[in-house]
Structure formats: structure tokens, C-alpha cells
Amino acid sequence: MPDPAASRILLEFDDVVKSFGGVVAVDHLSAHVRQGSVHGLIGPNGAGKTTMINLITGLFHPDSGTISFDGKHLEAMAPHQIAALGISRTYQNVRLFSGMTALEQVMTGCYLQRGVSLWASFLGTGNARRQWAKTRDHAMSLLKRVGMADRADELAETLSYGEQRRVEIARALGSDPKLLLLDEPTAGMNTQEASSVGRLVHELRDSGLTILLVEHNMGLVTEFCSSCTVINFGRLLAEGDPRTCIANPQVQEAYFGRQNDAERIQALR
Amino acid sequence: MDALLDFWAAYGSTVVFAMINAFFALSTYAVLSTGVLSFTTVVFAAVGGFLAAQTVGHLQISIHLSFLLAAIGGGLAAAVVAVAFLKLDSHWMALASLALVLITRVVSLNAPILTGGVNGLVVPLRVDPIEVAILLAVVTFAFYRLHNSWYGLASRAVREDPAVASTMGIPPRRIQFVAFVISGVVGGIGGAALAFTLQFLSPETYFIGIAFTMIASAVLGGSFHWFGPVVGAFVFTALPVMMQAFVPQIEDVAKGVALLLIMIFMPRGLIDPRAVRLRRAARLRHKQERAVNA
Amino acid sequence: MHLFLEQFVNGWALGSLYALFGIGFGLVFSTLGILNAAHGTYASWAAIVGYYAVVWLNVPFPVAIAVGVLAGGVLAIVVDQIGFQPLRAKKAGLLGALITSIAFWIILDSLAGFATQQQSLAFPASTYPNRMVAVGPVMVPQMQIITILALIICAVGIYLLIQKTRIGAAMRAVGWNEVAAGLGGVNARVVILLTAFLAGATSGLAGVLGGIATSNVSFTLGEGLLLKGFAAVVVGGFDDVRGTAIAGICLGIIEVFVGQYVSTAMRDGVTYALLLLFLILRPRGLFGSTSFLRA
Numbered sequence: 021m022p023d024p025a026a027s028r029i030l031l032e033f034d035d036v037v038k039s040f041g042g043v044v045a046v047d048h049l050s051a052h053v054r055q056g057s058v059h060g061l062i063g064p065n066g067a068g069k070t071t072m073i074n075l076i077t078g079l080f081h082p083d084s085g086t087i088s089f090d091g092k093h094l095e096a097m098a099p100h101q102i103a104a105l106g107i108s109r110t111y112q113n114v115r116l117f118s119g120m121t122a123l124e125q126v127m128t129g130c131y132l133q134r135g136v137s138l139w140a141s142f143l144g145t146g147n148a149r150r151q152w153a154k155t156r157d158h159a160m161s162l163l164k165r166v167g168m169a170d171r172a173d174e175l176a177e178t179l180s181y182g183e184q185r186r187v188e189i190a191r192a193l194g195s196d197p198k199l200l201l202l203d204e205p206t207a208g209m210n211t212q213e214a215s216s217v218g219r220l221v222h223e224l225r226d227s228g229l230t231i232l233l234v235e236h237n238m239g240l241v242t243e244f245c246s247s248c249t250v251i252n253f254g255r256l257l258a259e260g261d262p263r264t265c266i267a268n269p270q271v272q273e274a275y276f277g278r279q280n281d282a283e284r285i286q287a288l289r
Numbered sequence: 290m291d292a293l294l295d296f297w298a299a300y301g302s303t304v305v306f307a308m309i310n311a312f313f314a315l316s317t318y319a320v321l322s323t324g325v326l327s328f329t330t331v332v333f334a335a336v337g338g339f340l341a342a343q344t345v346g347h348l349q350i351s352i353h354l355s356f357l358l359a360a361i362g363g364g365l366a367a368a369v370v371a372v373a374f375l376k377l378d379s380h381w382m383a384l385a386s387l388a389l390v391l392i393t394r395v396v397s398l399n400a401p402i403l404t405g406g407v408n409g410l411v412v413p414l415r416v417d418p419i420e421v422a423i424l425l426a427v428v429t430f431a432f433y434r435l436h437n438s439w440y441g442l443a444s445r446a447v448r449e450d451p452a453v454a455s456t457m458g459i460p461p462r463r464i465q466f467v468a469f470v471i472s473g474v475v476g477g478i479g480g481a482a483l484a485f486t487l488q489f490l491s492p493e494t495y496f497i498g499i500a501f502t503m504i505a506s507a508v509l510g511g512s513f514h515w516f517g518p519v520v521g522a523f524v525f526t527a528l529p530v531m532m533q534a535f536v537p538q539i540e541d542v543a544k545g546v547a548l549l550l551i552m553i554f555m556p557r558g559l560i561d562p563r564a565v566r567l568r569r570a571a572r573l574r575h576k577q578e579r580a581v582n583a
Numbered sequence: 584m585h586l587f588l589e590q591f592v593n594g595w596a597l598g599s600l601y602a603l604f605g606i607g608f609g610l611v612f613s614t615l616g617i618l619n620a621a622h623g624t625y626a627s628w629a630a631i632v633g634y635y636a637v638v639w640l641n642v643p644f645p646v647a648i649a650v651g652v653l654a655g656g657v658l659a660i661v662v663d664q665i666g667f668q669p670l671r672a673k674k675a676g677l678l679g680a681l682i683t684s685i686a687f688w689i690i691l692d693s694l695a696g697f698a699t700q701q702q703s704l705a706f707p708a709s710t711y712p713n714r715m716v717a718v719g720p721v722m723v724p725q726m727q728i729i730t731i732l733a734l735i736i737c738a739v740g741i742y743l744l745i746q747k748t749r750i751g752a753a754m755r756a757v758g759w760n761e762v763a764a765g766l767g768g769v770n771a772r773v774v775i776l777l778t779a780f781l782a783g784a785t786s787g788l789a790g791v792l793g794g795i796a797t798s799n800v801s802f803t804l805g806e807g808l809l810l811k812g813f814a815a816v817v818v819g820g821f822d823d824v825r826g827t828a829i830a831g832i833c834l835g836i837i838e839v840f841v842g843q844y845v846s847t848a849m850r851d852g853v854t855y856a857l858l859l860l861f862l863i864l865r866p867r868g869l870f871g872s873t874s875f876l877r878a
Contacts, residue, residue: 077456103458117449119513119563128446132458134439138467141438142431148438175566195458326678373863380677383618384817385862388855391810395852501685508682545690552683553669 129194337477363477511558598835655787
């Protein structure tokens with residue numbers, strides 16, 4: 021395994037600006053994520069973290085600046101084109117499709133890997149049927165990977181919040197991405213569930229995936245991320261090694277307020 | 290056998306119209322199942338109907354060939370409409386499609402060469418109800434195939450959440466474009482079937498009446514599964530006939546009240562796969578609990 | 584020149600009816616998010632109620648108007664509370680509300696047919712101001728002047744209500760977000776009822792005035808208004824009363840002139856073509872939201 025700190029840059033933000041009706045959400049931000057790393061993106065609520073994720077996936081387009089992935093410019097692309105390049109994501113407040121089973125959700129995530137045309141799939145050719153079965157098995161294995169294989173045929177809305185999150189991660193893996201964006205994957209989870217997600221993140225990294233992790237849980241960031249970027253009010257506060265970043269006085273101030281509120285830090289850890 | 294013949298004599302035309310309405314409802318469902326509310330099925334039906342009537346009348350082609358032309362004409366019209374409409378926000382698309390329906394009537398009133406204008410158009414041929422039934426079976430089978438293919442999965446994703454679908458590599462606009470073309474083809478076939486059944490077309494034939502019937506049928510039957518619109522069309526067509534037997538005076542009022550009650554009490558329609566799955570899940574849970582207790 | 588001016592006033596009065604009708608339709612859409620197909624039936628029923636008030640009870644003209652307006656408003660509230668309120672709890676969205684309103688359209692239209700015995704009724708000539716008034720060089724029927732003034736008063740009044748009052752601010756807020764409006768301390772239910780009433784009342788006013796002016800009191804009255812009022816709303820912009828008023832007047836004038844100088848057959852076609860053109864070419868300018876994908 022190559023050393024993440026020395027590997028090439030996979031995703032790069034260069035002087036990106038995005039504002040909404042006068043409110044600047046991302047303000048001349050430059051940052052990068054190296055291949056093979058688990059990169060933390062942290063910052064207080066409303067710092068612009070989710071906006072960054074939306075900019076990467078093409079749901080928003082930047083007002084100025086460039087975002088490049090694997091040498092290609094993303095800023096003018098449509099979301100589905102960006103997905104085809106190998107970027108996949110989950111959502112801060114889980115967004116599964118209503119009325120679909122867990123397996124169907126993950127199958128939908130495999131859309132890019134279906135291997136047949138829509139037309140062939142409609143006609144039900146032999147190849148289309150083989151590919152469908154193959155994709156189905158693959159989706160099943162992804163569910164197994166997140167520990168949800170026994171719930172494959174259940175409607176997503178009947179699952180618990182933590183289970184829905186895991187299905188969503190499996191769905192995001194369906195497109196076999198190079199870069200996975202996890203938007204607060206442990207929100208609303210207890211410690212045990214959160215650390216199981218952390219373990220999953222490590223497994224995924226070991227299989228060669230690059231991960232950008234938006235996270236509130238500082239413990240998880242220092243434990244699992246090899247590097248991180250801290251932003252506040254859409255601007256860069258610090259970047260580099262997670263422990264160094266969090267020790268940075270500016271970060272301390274942005275995160276924990278002016279008074280050094282030991283209790284709150286304790287709580288976050 | 291006699292009973293069957295009696296039934297056909299009494300309700301044959303109701304069954305035929307129910308089948309025709311099923312085409313319209315399926316055409317509406319085609320776009321609805323990708324999250325688009327559009328009244329343009331009426332337009333596609335008009336294109337298909339007048340095209341079929343004119344080609345049979347002037348070019349003396351067979352009824353089968355004219356059905357094919359109607360399907361192609363409806364599909365092409367839909368492709369053109371989709372290019373213009375898919376730029377719009379969903380609310381605006383619904384409004385624009387309504388405007389297009391109004392314009393269609395004005396055009397059919399003012400283009401007598403194509404449509405017979407105010408005098409209407411006599412259609413010289415009549416379609417056998419069996420053929421309509423076969424055609425409907427074929428179309429319904431196509432929807433069944435669509436539902437169980439990658440297109441079906443993608444269209445459900447686009448309907449539930451287009452933004453999420455797009456970040457999974459599913460292009461919402463392209464899926465909706467395909468949906469429009471399907472809607473056009475099926476609408477065109479329905480229009481032709483109506484033309485060859487009524488054997489007379491006027492500018493009022495393809496108008497708001499069809500728009501109501503098709504939307505009501507699709508929603509009544511359920512717009513989350515291909516079987517819903519077919520069931521809805523039969524119920525919605527049979528309902529007034531049955532009402533007529535009991536309350537002839539207020540047939541329309543009863544139709545409206547029925548629609549209203551369905552919307553309030555079962556807004557997802559008669560055929561709802563999600564409800565079925567939820568019930569199944571509840572049953573399973575119940576069984577497991579009992580097993581644990583025992 | 585004389586004919587031109589006369590037709591101009593004709594068009595203005597006709598357009599005022601469209602605008603008067605359209606204001607309520609647009610108000611319900613922008614505030615409550617409902618595309619109300621039953622909006623036309625309020626006009627039909629207001630005209631019918633006004634007609635019977637005059638014929639049976641011999642009420643004077645202003646009372647007939649008031650009764651019609653009130654009938655329209657109350658009917659709108661009834662429809663909203665029976666049909667739309669249950670859907671709000673279920674979050675059935677645009678489609679559900681549209682279908683429900685179509686159901687009400689069918690019901691109220693057929694009942695209106697019974698109320699008029701499927702005929703087109705006309706107010707007796709002696710029961711409303713029917714003289715001609717000289718305005719400069721042209722003679723204008725009194726009803727046209729009343730219609731034109733009615734639109735101006737209603738448009739200005741509703742504009743001020745929305746822009747300058749607390750309840751108006753709440754109406755704008757509900758249009759964006761019901762929760763936000765609740766935080767502002769204004770009861771969303773009050774806003775819903777007021778909006779429904781205002782919409783029904785303006786539709787009713789257009790119905791009574793239109794029913795008198797065109798000597799057509801029947802269910803077709805509302806249908807005609809619905810299609811044209813809808814066009815006025817789209818061309819003028821949903822969330823702006825001023826836009827609807829101006830667009831309605833313009834459409835009325837265009838319609839009359841096309842009928843006079845081009846061909847009667849094209850009268851409606853031009854309106855609808857304009858409607859479609861605006862929808863396709865200028866959807867953003869007319870509506871606040873620009874993006875299809877909500878992230």
C-alpha cells in the first residue's frame with residue numbers, strides 16, 4: 021500500500037467560491053484530497069461542508085474557481101457525469117428511495133455497473149438476464165459487507181436509522197467509485213454503531229478506495245483519518261494531520277468557542 | 290355462453306372504452322412514473338387519432354399499418370414536446386402541458402384539412418374489440434417488462450428523488466425523455482383506437498374530457514405500478530355506467546365524489562406495491578414474534 | 584378610430600375580468616401551492632347565486648354583487664377544508680391537490696348545470712346598471728366601467744394587503760415554508776383560510792360581473808374564465824398581483840383586437856400560444872425557483 025501522504029492528488033479545490041443570494045457559503049477555498057487517503061472534512065455547523073460535497077457531486081455549480089478530479093474539471097458537469105467518473109456519496113440526512121427494498125436501493129446504486137443497455141434490459145436478452153443476476157449478487161455482497169444481508173428484502177423505510185445509513189453506504193458503493201464522500205455517516209448513531217462504521221471505513225480504504233469524511237465526531241476523525249481539512253464560514257482554517265489541526269488555536273476557537281469549554285470537548289470526544 | 294353474449298351486448302361498449310382509457314392511463318403513467326405530471330397524452334392521442342383517420346381515409350392503408358403510424362406519430366410528437374418541456378420546473382411543466390392541450394383544440398378547430406375542423410371527420414373503418422384487447426395486452430406486457438428492467442429501477446429512483454438519482458449516475462432528464470416517448474407511442478395508439486371505435490372525430494374528441502379520465506384513472510388505480518392504471522381505467526369507466534343504473538341524474542356528481550373520496554382516503558391508489566410490502570413486513574414480524582414467544 | 588377606441592375599452596373590460604379571476608388563482612398557487620382546477624366553478628356559482636338573489640329576492644344590484652362575492656368566498660373555504668386540508672396532513676403534494684380540485688370541478692360543474700337547468704341564464708336588464716356613459720368620444724356601457732374599476736380596486740387592495748400588512752407577510756412566508764410562517768407567530772391556518780376566501784371572493788366577483796356583462800350565467804362561464812385567467816396568471820407571473828392584472832388586461836385587449844382585425848377563429852389561439860410561449864421561454868422570469876434538482 022502506498023503512503024497516502026506521498027501519493028498523488030485525486031481531488032483538488034482551487035479558489036472555489038459559492039454564494040447563495042449574497043450569503044457566501046464557500047469563500048475562495050483551496051484544498052486537496054490524496055489518493056488512498058481517508059480525508060476528514062471538519063468544521064462547525066454551517067461552515068460549508070455539505071456545500072462542498074454538493075459542489076463536488078455537481079448538485080451545485082461554483083460561482084468561480086475550479087474543482088478537478090483525476091485531472092478532469094468537474095465544475096461544469098452534470099451530477100450523473102460526475103458519478104460516471106467514479107465519485108459516489110451518502111447524505112447527511114439519509115436519502116433512500118421510498119417504496120424500495122434494501123436490495124433494490126443497492127441495485128439502483130449499481131446502475132452505472134449494469135453492463136447492458138436499457139434497451140437490451142427491456143427486451144430481456146440472455147446477456148441482460150445474466151448481467152442482472154450478476155449485479156444482484158454484487159448488490160447482495162455489498163449488503164453483506166455493511167452487515168445488512170439478512171434485511172435485503174425489507175422496505176428501507178421500515179429499517180432503523182443506523183441500518184438505513186448502512187444501506188445508503190452500500191448503495192454508494194454500488195457504482196464501484198474511486199472516491200467516496202461520506203456526509204456525517206455516524207450522525208444519530210451510538211458509540212458502538214459509530215465505531216463499526218469507522219471499521220468499515222478502514223476496510224474500504226484498505227481495498228483502495230479514497231474517502232472524504234465529513235464528521236463531527238472528533239474521536240473518529242483523529243482515529244480514522246490520515247489527513248484533514250478544517251473550514252469555517254467557507255474559508256480554510258487548517259489542513260494536514262488531524263491531531264495538529266485540532267490542536268490549532270484557531271480551530272479550537274471556531275469549534276469550541278472563546279472560552280475553553282473543557283466539558284464540551286470532553287463530550288465531543 | 291349465452292350469459293356471456295348477453296353481457297357483451299349490454300356492456301360491450303363499456304369494455305371497449307375501458308380498454309381505450311387504459312391506453313390513455315398507461316400513457317399518463319409512463320411520465321408520472323418518472324415524476325412528471327403532464328396532460329400531453331391528449332395531444333399525442335390527437336396526433337395518433339387524426340393521423341390514423343386520415344391515412345386510412347386518403348391512402349387506403351390497412352388498419353394495422355395506421356396503428357403503427359399513430360404510434361410513431363405520437364412518439365415523434367412526444368420527443369418534440371419533451372425537448373421543450375424538460376427544461377421546465379415540474380409545476381410549470383404541468384401548466385405548459387395544459388396549455389398545449391388547449392392549443393391542440395384550437396388547432397384542430399382551425400385546420401380543417403387535417404382534422405375536419407368544426408364539422409368533424411368521419412372515420413371509414415372500425416376496429417375489432419378483440420384487436421384492441423390484443424393491443425392492450427401487448428402494451429401492458431411492455432410496461433411489465435419496463436417495470437422489471439433497469440429502466441424501471443431508474444425511473445422509480447428519478448421519481449422519488451431526482452437529485453439523489455443523478456448522483457448515482459442516472460440522468461433524470463434522459464429517463465424522463467424516454468418516458469415522454471413511451472407516453473407518446475401509447476397515447477398515439479390509444480388515440481387511433483378511439484378514432485376507429487367512435488368512427489367520428491371532432492375537435493372536442495381529444496380535449497379536457499380525456500385529460501380528466503386519464504389522470505383520474507392513473508391515480509385511482511395507483512401510479513406506482515403498471516397494473517394500477519389498467520385497473521383504474523376499468524373502474525373509472527365502469528363506475529358511471531353502474532351509477533347510471535342507480536342514480537342516473539347525478540352520474541357526474543357521483544363520479545366526482547368517488548374521485549374525491551379516493552384521493553382523501555387512499556391517495557396512493559388501489560394498486561400500491563409499497564402498501565403490499567409494508568403489510569407483508571408486518572405479517573412477517575408478527576410471525577417472528579409469535580415464534581419467539583412460543 | 585372610433586371603433587378602435589371602443590374595442591380598446593371592450594378589451595380592457597374583458598381583460599379586467601380575466602385578471603380579477605386570475606389574481607385569486609395565482610394567490611392560491613403561490614401561497615398554498617395548489618393548482619386549483621375548481622377555481623372557475625366559484626365564478627359560476629357566484630353568478631348563479633347572484634342571479635337567484637336578484638330574481639327571487641329582488642335585491643338591488645350592489646347586494647347581488649355582495650351576495651355573489653360572499654358565495655364565492657365561502658365555497659372556496661368549504662372546498663379547501665373538505666378537499667385540500669386532509670391532503671396537507673398527508674403531504675400529497677401538487678398532484679394530489681390537483682386531482683382533488685378536478686373532482687370538485689366535476690361535482691360543482693354538474694351541480695351548477697342542475698341549478699340552471701342546463702341553460703344559460705341572463706340577469707333581467709332592469710336589475711343592473713345598463714346605460715351607456717360618454718367617456719370622451721366613446722360611449723361605454725356602465726358595466727364595463729364597473730368591471731374596470733373593480734379590478735383596479737381589488738388589485739391595489741390585495742397588493743397592499745400582501746406587501747404592507749403582517750398577515751400579508753405571513754402569506755408570503757407560507758408560500759415559502761409553512762414552518763417559517765409558524766415561527767413568525769402567525770397561525771398558518773388563518774393564512775390558509777384567508778387566502779382561500781380572497782381567491783373565492785375575487786373569482787366570485789369576476790363571475791357575477793362577467794355573468795351580467797356576457798348574459799351568460801351557467802357552468803360554462805367559469806370554464807371560459809379558468810382558461811383565460813390561467814393564461815393571465817402565467818404570462819403575468821404567479822407571485823405578483825400587478826403582473827397578473829396587467830397581463831390580464833393585455834390579453835383581453837389582444838383577444839378583442841385579434842377577433843376584430845384578424846379572425847374570430849384565432850381569438851383563443853393567440854391567447855393560448857402566448858401562454859405556451861411564456862411558459863417555455865420565460866419560466867424563470869415568472870417563477871422564483873430556478874433549479875429542478877433540489878440538493
